Amino acid sequence: MATYKSVETRYLEEREELFRGLRNLDRRSFLKVSAAAVGAAAGLAAPHSFTPVTVAQEEDAASEGPASEGPGGESFRFAYISDSHLYERHVNDRFVRGLLRGVDDVNRLDPQPDFVVYGGDLAQLGQVKELELGAEILKNLKAPLKIMVGEHDWYLDMGQKWQELFGEPTYSFDHKGVHFVVLNSVVEKDFWTDRNLTPMQRMRTVAGLDNGLQSSFTVGEPQRKWLEEDLADLPDDARVIVFSHSPLYKLYKPWNFWTDDAEEVQAILQRFKQVTVIHGHTHQLLTNRIGNIHFHGLLSTAWPWPYAPEGMPELTIEMSRPDPFSATDGCGDGEVQVHPDGLVDKVYSLWNRNPITVSRTYMASMGKQDVPPIPNRPSY
Amino acid sequence: MNQTLTRYHTPCALVGILCLFLIAGLAGCGPETGSRESAPAIATEDDQQPTTPASPELVSETETVDLTSCDGEQTVTVDQSLTGKHLADALMDQWQRDHPGRDWVAEEKQAHAFKPPADNSGLLEGDQGEGQAYGNYTKQDILIWARETEKLVAEGSRIFHSGDELGSTVGVSCDMCHPHASNTHPETYPKFQTQLGRVALLRDMIDWCVENPVRGAHMDLDGPKMRALEAYIMAQRKGVAMDYGKH
Numbered sequence: 001m002a003t004y005k006s007v008e009t010r011y012l013e014e015r016e017e018l019f020r021g022l023r024n025l026d027r028r029s030f031l032k033v034s035a036a037a038v039g040a041a042a043g044l045a046a047p048h049s050f051t052p053v054t055v056a057q058e059e060d061a062a063s064e065g066p067a068s069e070g071p072g073g074e075s076f077r078f079a080y081i082s083d084s085h086l087y088e089r090h091v092n093d094r095f096v097r098g099l100l101r102g103v104d105d106v107n108r109l110d111p112q113p114d115f116v117v118y119g120g121d122l123a124q125l126g127q128v129k130e131l132e133l134g135a136e137i138l139k140n141l142k143a144p145l146k147i148m149v150g151e152h153d154w155y156l157d158m159g160q161k162w163q164e165l166f167g168e169p170t171y172s173f174d175h176k177g178v179h180f181v182v183l184n185s186v187v188e189k190d191f192w193t194d195r196n197l198t199p200m201q202r203m204r205t206v207a208g209l210d211n212g213l214q215s216s217f218t219v220g221e222p223q224r225k226w227l228e229e230d231l232a233d234l235p236d237d238a239r240v241i242v243f244s245h246s247p248l249y250k251l252y253k254p255w256n257f258w259t260d261d262a263e264e265v266q267a268i269l270q271r272f273k274q275v276t277v278i279h280g281h282t283h284q285l286l287t288n289r290i291g292n293i294h295f296h297g298l299l300s301t302a303w304p305w306p307y308a309p310e311g312m313p314e315l316t317i318e319m320s321r322p323d324p325f326s327a328t329d330g331c332g333d334g335e336v337q338v339h340p341d342g343l344v345d346k347v348y349s350l351w352n353r354n355p356i357t358v359s360r361t362y363m364a365s366m367g368k369q370d371v372p373p374i375p376n377r378p379s380y
Numbered sequence: 381m382n383q384t385l386t387r388y389h390t391p392c393a394l395v396g397i398l399c400l401f402l403i404a405g406l407a408g409c410g411p412e413t414g415s416r417e418s419a420p421a422i423a424t425e426d427d428q429q430p431t432t433p434a435s436p437e438l439v440s441e442t443e444t445v446d447l448t449s450c451d452g453e454q455t456v457t458v459d460q461s462l463t464g465k466h467l468a469d470a471l472m473d474q475w476q477r478d479h480p481g482r483d484w485v486a487e488e489k490q491a492h493a494f495k496p497p498a499d500n501s502g503l504l505e506g507d508q509g510e511g512q513a514y515g516n517y518t519k520q521d522i523l524i525w526a527r528e529t530e531k532l533v534a535e536g537s538r539i540f541h542s543g544d545e546l547g548s549t550v551g552v553s554c555d556m557c558h559p560h561a562s563n564t565h566p567e568t569y570p571k572f573q574t575q576l577g578r579v580a581l582l583r584d585m586i587d588w589c590v591e592n593p594v595r596g597a598h599m600d601l602d603g604p605k606m607r608a609l610e611a612y613i614m615a616q617r618k619g620v621a622m623d624y625g626k627h
C-alpha cells in the first residue's frame with residue numbers, strides 16, 4: 001500500500017527536487033528541470049487547471065500584411081517574459097518555477113522568435129542573489145535577450161548589480177527596419193535621504209505597490225534628452241517601438257501605474273506616424289492608445305495585479321479575474337508580431353487559459369474590429 | 381495564539397509626568413501609545429515607579445542640567461536657563477527619538493492610505509440623547525471611537541502588508557496580490573466558494589490565502605490577527621453595497 005503524503009510533504013519534496021536540479025544549470029539540464037517544474041506546478045494546482053496552450057501563430061496574416069503603408073519593412077516576431085519577482089531560491093520556489101516556465105515556453109516556440117524582451121522586475125528585492133539567479137535562468141533562452149529594468153531590480157543598490165549583469169538600462173537598437181528604444185522609466189525622486197532609510201528600507205518601500213511613502217516613476221530629463229537625440233535622425237514614418245517598465249501614460253498614481261513625465265515623453269514620440277510602447281509592471285492584459293501611440297502591457301510570471309479601481313483606458317478589455325486557487329492563473333508570457341506597417345499584434349499567452357490577441361486592426365479601428373473576448377468573470 | 385499585544389513599550393509613568401508639565405501644551409494627550417487593540421493605560425506592578433515629579437538635578441557647575449524622568453529611563457542634558465514647558469519638551473523630544481515606532485498608526489496610514497472610519501460628528505448636533513445616558517455624547521466620545529477603530533484597521537493594514545506578521549514561509553504578503561486590499565470583495569461573503577465546495581465567510585478565505593499562497597500556518601479564526609485583517613479589509617470597501625452570495 002502506498003504511503004500517504006500530504007500536500008505539504010509533496011510540495012516540499014518537489015521543491016527540494018527543483019533546487020537540486022537548479023544547482024547545475026547548464027542548458028541540457030535546464031530543459032529537464034523546467035519540464036519538471038511545469039509538471040510539478042500542474043500537480044499542485046487545482047484540478048480544473050490544464051496544461052499550457054501553444055499559441056497558434058498568425059503566419060498568414062504576417063506574410064500578407066498591408067505592405068502599402070509605412071516604409072514597408074519586414075514582418076517579424078519577438079517574445080516576452082516579464083515581472084518574475086525572484087527571491088533567493090531557498091525563500092520562494094514558486095516564482096522560480098514561473099520564470100523557468102516562461103523560458104521554457106519561449107524556447108519551445110517554433111520557429112524561434114527573433115529575440116526575447118524581458119519586461120523588468122526580475123528580482124523582488126533587488127538582491128545580488130536574486131538578480132544572479134534571474135540572469136542564470138535567462139541565459140538558457142535560445143533567442144537573444146533584450147532586457148529593461150524594473151523598480152524591484154533597482155532600489156536596493158540603485159542599479160549597481162543589475163547594470164553589472166545587464167549593462168546600461170537605457171539603449172536602442174535596430175532590427176529589421178524597426179528602431180527599438182529601451183528606457184528606464186522607474187526613476188523616483190529621492191524620498192529616502194530625509195527619512196534616513198537604509199537601502200533595504202528604501203527597497204521595501206518601493207517594492208510595496210500600494211506604499212504611498214515613495215515618489216512617482218519618471219523617465220527624467222537626462223533620458224528624455226537622450227531619447228530626443230536618439231530619434232533625431234529618424235524620418236516621421238519610421239517604425240518605432242519603445243520598451244519601458246511602467247506604462248508611459250497616467251493610469252493610476254497610487255500604484256505607480258503611471259509615469260510622471262509621460263506627456264513630455266509622448267511629445268517626443270508625437271511626430272512619428274505610429275509608435276508602439278510595450279511595458280511591464282502592471283501584470284495584466286492592458287491596452288491603450290493615445291493618438292499615434294499604441295500601448296500594450298505584459299503578463300507576469302509571478303502573479304497578476306488587480307485592475308486599477310478607476311481610470312481604465314477605453315481600449316482595454318480586461319481579462320477575467322484570476323482564480324486564486326490556481327497558483328499560476330492570470331500569469332503567462334507571450335509574443336509580439338510586428339507587421340510591415342509597424343503596427344503589432346500583441347499575444348497574451350495566459351498559462352491557464354486560451355491565449356488572447358490584441359490585434360493591430362483592433363488598435364487601428366479604435367476598438368471596432370477584432371474585439372478580444374469579453375470576460376465573463378469581471379473584476380469586483 | 382499567544383499574540384503579543386503591546387509592540388512598543390510605553391513608559392506610562394513618564395507620560396504621566398510629562399502631562400504634568402504639558403497640561404496646556406498637549407491637552408493631556410501624551411504621545412501615541414502605540415499599544416495594539418486597546419491596552420488600558422493602567423500601570424502594572426512592573427511599571428510602578430516613584431511618583432515624585434521629575435526634578436531637574438544639578439550635576440555640575442556648568443550651565444547645563446541633566447533632566448531625568450521619574451522612571452529613570454530618560455535623561456537629557458539641557459541649558460540651565462530652560463524652564464517649565466521647555467524642559468518638558470526636551471524630555472519629550474528625547475523620548476520620541478528613543479521610540480521611533482511611537483506614531484505607528486499615523487505612519488501606517490501615511491504608507492498605505494487606508495480609509496477613515498465614518499464621521500460621527502453629526503451626533504453632537506441638536507438635542508443630546510433626550511435625557512438618557514445612551515446618546516449623550518461628547519466630542520471626546522467621537523474622537524475615541526474614531527481613534528480606536530482606526531487603530532484596529534491600522535493594525536490589520538500592518539499585518540496585511542507584512543509577510544513576517546503573516547508567518548509566510550515564502551516571503552509573500554497579502555498586498556502582493558491585493559494592493560489596498562483590492563479584489564478581496566468582502567461584501568460578497570458569505571458565499572458558496574465553489575473551489576472549497578462549501579459556504580465560506582471572509583475569514584475562511586483569509587485563512588485559505590494565508591495557508592496557501594502565503595504558505596503560513598492555519599490562523600486562529602477568532603484570533604487578534606484575524607480580527608485585525610478583517611477590520612482592514614472591510615474598511616477598504618467602505619461605501620460598497622453589501623451583496624452576500626455574489627460571484
Ligand SMILES: [Fe+2]
Pocket residue numbers: 083085120121150281282283300
Ligand atoms: Fe512587477
Ligand SMILES: [Fe+2]
Pocket residue numbers: 121150151152245280281282
Ligand atoms: Fe514594477
